[in-house]
Amino acid sequence: MRKCFFLSLFVGLLGIANAQNKWVVAGPMPGYVEFRTAKIWVELGAGAKNAAIKYWKADAPKAIQTKPFSGNFNSHFKTIQITLTDLAINTTYNYEIIVNDMPTKKGGSFTTTNLWQYQKQVPEFSFLTGSCAYFNEPGFDRLFTDMVLLNQPAIPYGGDSTIFETMAKEKAAFMLWLGDNWYTRDADYGSEWGLWYRAHRDRSLPVLQNFLKAMPHYAIWDDHDYGPNDADKSYILKEQSREVFMNYWANPSYGLGGQGIYTKLGYADCDFFLMDDRWFRSSDYMNAFIDGKPNAEKRMWGQQQMDWLKNQLLMSKAPFKFIVTGSQTLNPVSKSDCLQDYPIEYNELMDFFKTEKINGVLFLTGDRHHSEVIKMERQGLYPLYDITSSPLTSGVSKVQGQELTNEARITGTLVEALNYTRISISGKGRERVLKAEFLGINGEKLAEWSVSENELRVPPVIK
Ligand SMILES: [Fe+2]
Numbered sequence: 001m002r003k004c005f006f007l008s009l010f011v012g013l014l015g016i017a018n019a020q021n022k023w024v025v026a027g028p029m030p031g032y033v034e035f036r037t038a039k040i041w042v043e044l045g046a047g048a049k050n051a052a053i054k055y056w057k058a059d060a061p062k063a064i065q066t067k068p069f070s071g072n073f074n075s076h077f078k079t080i081q082i083t084l085t086d087l088a089i090n091t092t093y094n095y096e097i098i099v100n101d102m103p104t105k106k107g108g109s110f111t112t113t114n115l116w117q118y119q120k121q122v123p124e125f126s127f128l129t130g131s132c133a134y135f136n137e138p139g140f141d142r143l144f145t146d147m148v149l150l151n152q153p154a155i156p157y158g159g160d161s162t163i164f165e166t167m168a169k170e171k172a173a174f175m176l177w178l179g180d181n182w183y184t185r186d187a188d189y190g191s192e193w194g195l196w197y198r199a200h201r202d203r204s205l206p207v208l209q210n211f212l213k214a215m216p217h218y219a220i221w222d223d224h225d226y227g228p229n230d231a232d233k234s235y236i237l238k239e240q241s242r243e244v245f246m247n248y249w250a251n252p253s254y255g256l257g258g259q260g261i262y263t264k265l266g267y268a269d270c271d272f273f274l275m276d277d278r279w280f281r282s283s284d285y286m287n288a289f290i291d292g293k294p295n296a297e298k299r300m301w302g303q304q305q306m307d308w309l310k311n312q313l314l315m316s317k318a319p320f321k322f323i324v325t326g327s328q329t330l331n332p333v334s335k336s337d338c339l340q341d342y343p344i345e346y347n348e349l350m351d352f353f354k355t356e357k358i359n360g361v362l363f364l365t366g367d368r369h370h371s372e373v374i375k376m377e378r379q380g381l382y383p384l385y386d387i388t389s390s391p392l393t394s395g396v397s398k399v400q401g402q403e404l405t406n407e408a409r410i411t412g413t414l415v416e417a418l419n420y421t422r423i424s425i426s427g428k429g430r431e432r433v434l435k436a437e438f439l440g441i442n443g444e445k446l447a448e449w450s451v452s453e454n455e456l457r458v459p460p461v462i463k
Contacts, residue, residue: 022045022047023044023045023047023048023099023100023104024042024043024044024045024097024099024104024106025043025044025045025200025204026042026043026200026203026204026208026209026212027040027041027042027043027097027106027203027209027212027213028040028041028042028095028097028106028107028108028212028213029041029042029212029213029217029250030108030110030213030215030216030217030250031081031216031217031218031249031250031251032216032218032250032251032252032265033110033111033112033113033174033216034112034113034252035087035089035112035113035115036085036086036087036088036089036112037083037084037085037087038083038084038087038093038110038112039081039082039083039084039250040053040081040082040083040084040095040110040250041079041080041081041248041249041250042079042080042082042097042106043077043078043079043080043200043203043204044073044078044079044080044099045078046078047100048073048078048099048100049100050068050069050099050100050101051068051069051080051082051097051098051099052066052067052068052069052082052097052098053066053067053069053082053084053095053096053097053098054066054095054096054098054103055067055084055093055094055095055096056093056094056095057088057091057092057093057094058091058092058093058094058109059092061094066098067082067083067084068082069082074247076192076193076196076200077196077199077200077247079200079247079248081250087112088112089112089113089114089115090111090112090113090114090115091111091112092109092110092111093109093110093111093112094107094108094109095107095108095109095110107213108213108214110216113267113268114268116268121428121429122268122269122428122429122432123268124268124424124425124426124427125173125267125268125424125425126170126171126172126173126422126423126424126425127172127173127174127175127176127267127422127423128167128170128172128174128175128176128215128420128421128422128423129175129176129177129178129364129389129420129421129423130167130175130177130178130366130389130390130391130392130419130420130421131177131178131179131180131181131222131326131365131366131367131389131390131391131392132179132180132224132366132367132369132390132391132392132393132394133177133180133181133182133183133202133391133392133393133394134157134158134159134180134182134183134391134393134394134395135158135161135182135183135201135202135205135393136156136157136158137185137201138156140185140187140188141156141157141158141185142156142157142183142185157183157394157395158393158394158395159391159393159394159395159396159418160393160418160441161205161207161208161393162207162441163392163393163418163419163420163440163441164207164208164210164211164392165207165210165211166420166439166441166442166443167211167214167420168210168211168214169214169443170214170215170422170443172215172422173215173216173267173268174215174216174217174218174267175211175215175216175217175218176218176219176265176272176274176324176364177217177218177219177220177249178220178222178324178326178364178365178366178367178389178390179219179220179221179222179223179224179225179277179326179366179367180221180222180223180224180225180326180366180367180390180391180394181219181221181225182198182199182202182203182224182225183198183224183225183394184198184224184225184226184227184228185198189227189228189231189237191237192237192240195227195237195240195241195244196244199225199244199247199248203248217249217250218249218251218252218265218272218274219245219249219251219274220261220262220274220275220276220277220324220325220326221241221245221261221276221278221326222277222278222326222327222366222367223278223326223367225245226238226241226245226278226279227241227278230284230337231278232278232281232282232283232284233278233279233280233281233282233302234283235278238278238279242254242255242260242261242279245261246261251263251265251274252264252265255276255279256304256308257304259279259280259304260276260279260280260302260305261274261276261279262274262275262276262305262308264312266318268425269317269318269319269425269429269432270318270319270320270321270322270425271312271316271318271320271321271322272322272324272364273309273312273313273321273322273323273324274324275301275305275309275323275324275325275326276301276305277300277301277325277326277327278326279302280299280300280301280302280303280304280305281299281300281301281302282297282298282299282300282342284337284341286298288341288342288343289343294343294344294347295343295344296344298342298343298344298345299342299344299345300327300339300341300342300345301325301345306345306348306349309323309349310352310356313352313356313358313361314356314358318360319359319360319429319430319432319453319456320360320362320425320432320434320453320456321358321359321360321361321362322362322363322364323361323362323363323364324363324364324365325339325363325364325365326365326366326367327339327365327367328363328365328367328368328374328386328388329346329363329365329386330363330374330375330376330384330385330386330408331374331386331388331403331406331408332376332406332408333401333402333403333406333408334368334403335400335401335403336367336368337367350378353381353384354378354381357458358458359382359453359456359457359458360453360456360457361384361456362384362385362386362387362434362451362456363384363385363386363387364386364387364389365386365387365388365389366388366389366390367388367390368388368390368397369390369391369394369395369396369397370388370390370391370396370397370398370399370414370415370416371388371389371390371413371414371415371419371421371438371446371447372388372406372409372410372413372414372415373385373386373387373388373409373410373413373436373449374386374388374406374408374409374410375408375409375410376408380459381458381459382455382456382457382458382459383455385410385451387421387423387436387449389419389420389421389438391418391419392418392419392420393418396416396417396418397416398416399414399416410449412447412449413438413447413449414447415438415446415447417440417446418440418441419438419439419440419441419446420438420439421436421437421438421439422436422437422439423435423436423437424437427452430453431452431453431454432452432453433450433451433452433453434450434451434452434453435448435449435450436448436449436450
């Protein structure tokens with residue numbers, strides 16, 4: 001009798017634990033974490049009626065605070081973001097997600113940023129970056145078409161996802177997703193629910209979960225997580241897509257005036273300008289030149305965002321100013337879309353760099369299904385570099401034609417394999433050095449490139 005009682009108690013408790021586990025279907029994932037606030041993202045299951053976060057300083061586990069989720073669950077999937085405030089600087093916190101007033105055992109930790117400004121040496125740090133994450137879902141996948149034509153067994157487009165387990169073990173300050181972070185399929189991007197479904201389904205995959213909670217995550221989008229391949233400003237569900245983005249990424253902000261998803265992130269002494277290369281974009285197929293002159297109508301970032309970028313760059317004192325965007329920017333022989341295919345905007349930006357003597361500019365891009373560093377010499381100015389990081393899990397696209405011998409590529413930086421990038425910033429103030437390492441599925445180094453802040457300075461005018 002007594003045995004029976006304990007057995008049913010055990011089964012009952014197991015049932016409650018399972019139900020609690022189902023209440024959290026993805027995450028938790030820290031988003032924007034800064035000096036005194038932290039956004040925590042999580043997606044809950046259908047049975048969730050309410051949610052909260054319990055959090056405490058790692059060195060004071062008994063001083064627990066609770067912050068409830070005060071918003072409404074959205075109508076499609078239950079993504080929530082809770083912003084913790086009044087935190088201590090440079091402090092590690094642990095947290096646990098509470099659902100339906102019950103602990104879920106789902107949680108993690110985050111560390112608020114260090115207030116070094118005007119006080120101490122700037123900290124060294126590293127961050128991860130990458131683009132193009134395709135997760136297979138049989139029945140909806142694109143397949144390598146040459147295999148289909150040959151009646152060979154179909155190979156889906158997505159590769160080994162265990163790269164995220166490797167990335168979860170990195171001690172990085174944050175992950176910066178460079179777009180095509182999921183791939184909406186033909187069956188997804190024709191409906192609002194389809195856009196939500198793709199983000200929800202990919203985000204909840206078990207292989208991602210350790211990585212999501214391991215560090216803060218920030219993102220831009222590119223065509224595939226915005227809409228159809230090469231999608232532009234005419235995409236009819238762009239507003240719904242922006243809503244999905246805002247619900248699946250806890251960025252510092254999302255565009256200005258309800259337009260686009262661009263934002264700025266500062267970390268230590270570096271600034272990151274996260275550009276939206278889809279919301280304002282003219283069609284890739286619009287003529288770049290009319291009567292030999294750049295077509296003023298063909299823009300990639302759009303006037304509103306370009307003005308914002310220019311003013312942000314003027315405000316920035318960062319030794320490295322990362323302009324982060326999906327499409328490559330400087331590759332002179334790209335077979336894909338590139339900022340250079342939008343000459344009115346490209347020329348405007350290059351003139352601005354020159355006129356305003358902007359130091360420390362670097363581009364960080366994705367999309368290409370290979371990684372490389374492109375260098376562009378400029379007369380009388382420091383060279384510009386574009387670090388392209390791709391693909392995390394989608395099909396590798398080997399370079400062809402003119403790109404085989406691309407003289408703009410830094411020798412030894414081409415990577416044609418699944419990879420992610422670790423960027424490390426080291427050295428004292430005014431002597432900062434950036435190292436970019438392209439790393440494979442198991443973290444093995446595939447290529448490396450470095451540059452110092454002193455190599456990215458406008459030469460002083462000699463009188
Ligand atoms: Fe793309």
